[in-house]
Amino acid sequence: MADVLVQAERVEKFFGPNKILDGVSFTVTRGETVVLIGSSGSGKTTLLRCINHLEKIEAGRITVNGYLIGYRDRRGVLIEDRERNIARQRRDVGMVFQRFNLFANLSVLDNIILAPMRVRGESREVATERAMRLLARVGLAEKAHSFPASLSGGQQQRVAIARALAMEPAVMLFDEPTSALDPEMVGEVLAVMRGLAQDGMTMMIVTHEMGFARQVADRIIVMDRGRIVEDGPPERLFNAPAHAKTRALLAARH
Amino acid sequence: MHFDWPYFWHQLLEPDGAFLQGLWLTILISVGGQVIGLVIGLPMALARRSASVFLMWPARFYIFLMRGTPLLVQIVFIYTGLAAAGILRFHDITAGPFNLSGNVQAGILALGLNEGAYMAEIFRAGIDAVDRGQTEAAKSLGMVPGQILRFVVLPQALRIILLPIGNQFNIMLKNSTLVSVIGVSEMLLVTETINSATFRTFELYSVLALYFLALTSIWGGVMRYVEWRMDRGAARGDAAVIGMLQGEHI
Numbered sequence: 001m002a003d004v005l006v007q008a009e010r011v012e013k014f015f016g017p018n019k020i021l022d023g024v025s026f027t028v029t030r031g032e033t034v035v036l037i038g039s040s041g042s043g044k045t046t047l048l049r050c051i052n053h054l055e056k057i058e059a060g061r062i063t064v065n066g067y068l069i070g071y072r073d074r075r076g077v078l079i080e081d082r083e084r085n086i087a088r089q090r091r092d093v094g095m096v097f098q099r100f101n102l103f104a105n106l107s108v109l110d111n112i113i114l115a116p117m118r119v120r121g122e123s124r125e126v127a128t129e130r131a132m133r134l135l136a137r138v139g140l141a142e143k144a145h146s147f148p149a150s151l152s153g154g155q156q157q158r159v160a161i162a163r164a165l166a167m168e169p170a171v172m173l174f175d176e177p178t179s180a181l182d183p184e185m186v187g188e189v190l191a192v193m194r195g196l197a198q199d200g201m202t203m204m205i206v207t208h209e210m211g212f213a214r215q216v217a218d219r220i221i222v223m224d225r226g227r228i229v230e231d232g233p234p235e236r237l238f239n240a241p242a243h244a245k246t247r248a249l250l251a252a253r254h
Numbered sequence: 255m256h257f258d259w260p261y262f263w264h265q266l267l268e269p270d271g272a273f274l275q276g277l278w279l280t281i282l283i284s285v286g287g288q289v290i291g292l293v294i295g296l297p298m299a300l301a302r303r304s305a306s307v308f309l310m311w312p313a314r315f316y317i318f319l320m321r322g323t324p325l326l327v328q329i330v331f332i333y334t335g336l337a338a339a340g341i342l343r344f345h346d347i348t349a350g351p352f353n354l355s356g357n358v359q360a361g362i363l364a365l366g367l368n369e370g371a372y373m374a375e376i377f378r379a380g381i382d383a384v385d386r387g388q389t390e391a392a393k394s395l396g397m398v399p400g401q402i403l404r405f406v407v408l409p410q411a412l413r414i415i416l417l418p419i420g421n422q423f424n425i426m427l428k429n430s431t432l433v434s435v436i437g438v439s440e441m442l443l444v445t446e447t448i449n450s451a452t453f454r455t456f457e458l459y460s461v462l463a464l465y466f467l468a469l470t471s472i473w474g475g476v477m478r479y480v481e482w483r484m485d486r487g488a489a490r491g492d493a494a495v496i497g498m499l500q501g502e503h504i
């Protein structure tokens with residue numbers, strides 16, 4: 001693989017005595033769109049949250065752009081890195097949450113320019129200029145001065161995508177981005193994501209939208225009880241699923 | 255029952271200079287104590303929430319101590335106790351026409367230290383009440399803890415704790431009478447002094463009670479106005495109030 005952007009090697013994660021991730025390994029190359037599917041509790045959301053170190057891992061390693069995420073390698077032993085270094089690593093990894101998590105105290109525009117100004121040290125003018133371009137892209141330019149509470153769920157999620165993109169991340173993580181939306185708003189969010197995929201953004205998406213997964217994914221990873229049970233192009237998984245779990249998931253949701 | 259109405263009206267409407275001086279001291283001590291309480295409260299709340307035991311335990315102990323002992327005892331301890339032990343003596347401070355006597359300083363400090371513990375708990379509750387998703391989103395954008403606190407969590411927490419802080423100041427106004435025990439001539443002590451000369455106890459304490467009711471009512475009005483502004487702001491989804499609280503744009 002020529003251009004590996006995200007790499008996980010034998011990642012293990014426990015919540016108390018429960019093994020949530022059980023030796024997970026995968027790679028994502030630049031420009032790829034990878035969709036993670038699996039029943040709830042299979043570990044797909046946790047895996048996504050480990051990639052920007054919102055969750056610690058107990059074993060294995062995750063790298064983004066070649067940088068070890070969340071830990072320092074001290075003669076083979078991984079020690080959790082300092083908060084400041086982890087924050088720096090997160091700049092490269094955009095994340096969109098199921099519940100949007102727009103900053104409730106800030107306008108749409110301020111939501112988007114906060115991190116570029118405070119984290120990247122951009123001027124207000126530069127940050128605002130990019131924010132307005134991104135808002136136009138997600139179709140919400142006229143909402144720049146609205147507050148999150150006055151937007152619909154679909155609009156909030158589109159702003160959240162613009163906010164993540166404003167940091168110009170190398171990879172975007174989507175954690176069930178349409179699960180909290182009313183059905184009629186799912187389409188507008190998926191359309192924005194489809195556009196990103198077409199523009200070559202590297203994306204990892206946890207979703208239950210199987211139709212979308214089939215259309216947009218370059219690869220689908222199927223998880224079950226903390227393990228990756230199948231990993232391949234959508235055509236193969238949809239037409240000739242190798243694992244019983246894959247068959248069950250696709251049958252139930254398709 | 256005999257109630258000397260003319261004396262009552264006279265004291266209420268045309269109180270002597272000493273009483274007005276006492277009113278001024280009551281306000282000064284209350285505001286001073288509250289400001290110190292606020293200044294102590296936030297860092298103490300952060301220390302209390304800290305993962306570091308070297309921050310968490312001292313903060314916990316401070317809150318335990320201040321909330322577990324009587325304020326009256328704390329006031330005497332800080333002014334009389336520390337001086338008797340030769341640890342700290344409060345000297346009068348004079349700057350031009352202004353004079354802040356030692357016992358007033360000690361009174362403000364004691365009220366402030368006590369208030370700080372309550373403020374710490376209020377700040378802590380407010381910070382905890384802000385949705386965790388807000389912090390996670392800020393982290394995912396590469397912000398460090400100080401930035402997350404300043405730009406995301408604190409502005410939202412302040413909104414939540416504004417009314418509890420207002421209630422605390424109402425209590426502070428009334429607790430300020432306790433510093434009379436170290437000889438601060440606030441309204442209660444002035445009233446006692448006048449009473450010892452006139453023995454019109456019922457009339458004098460009625461006036462005192464009415465002055466406190468006036469102070470707490472004015473403060474209650476201020477809080478109702480702030481609450482109204484916040485509700486209106488929330489309904490419209492505008493930033494006026496939040497901006498006001500934040501005191502600064504990003």
